[in-house]
Amino acid sequence: MSDDYPTVEVITGAGRRRHWPIEEKLRIVEETLQPGATISAVARRNGVAPNLLYRWRRLMTEGGAVAVQADDGVTGNAEVRKLEERVRELERQLGRKTLEVEILKEALGKARAKKPSLLARSPLTDGSR
Template identity: 70%
Template sequence: MGLSPEHMLMSGYVVIADGGRRRLWSAAEKLRIVEETLDGSASISEVARRNGVSANLLYRWRRLMLEGGSVAVTGDDDVTSNRLVRQMDQRIRKLERQLGRKTMEVKILREALDKVRLKNRHC
């Protein structure tokens, strides 16, 4: 069995090292590359080849940017839609109102308890 230089034999196991490394793209690089796809002068595949990035990754960056803007591409995270953000804001406001009511109830009950205790002391 002839092993190429990329292979080595270690303790009966063959380790295959493709020599490939993942490139870390800066936010500025991602944005620049995605912007190249937006002018329509070249296909996404062409832009990907020209910049040494996989077409699938470029499609992902483009989708993230179109859905969430440059912030999504920067972090390469899932995008939270505006609708979901509005729903979460509404939920927060509702919970804050509930908390305010409960805080007020506790204050009223505490005052009532203090009055009962004071009344019991005078009896």
């Protein structure tokens, strides 16, 4: 009677993600680059989800083995240049603001030094300001 019913597998406990060593990732990605190989077939053969394999392959082509190993995104050269230019512009603005602050501090110091003599000659010395 038990032959009539399909078997059911019960999974208990928390499932954990598999950790793929860098060498294994590189081997699988290289396998997809072989002529006639499809990502779906390679993924099935190695027990990897096709979308994960597509991601590894994209990371490998964009950033090499370092990106695949770190599982990080890759920033393109154009974006890096744009960000570097933005940093340079912000540094220039910071330099201008620093110079303005120094000039204003110097002017404030000179004004404070002249203030007592100006108050003595001021017509408003009777306190009716």
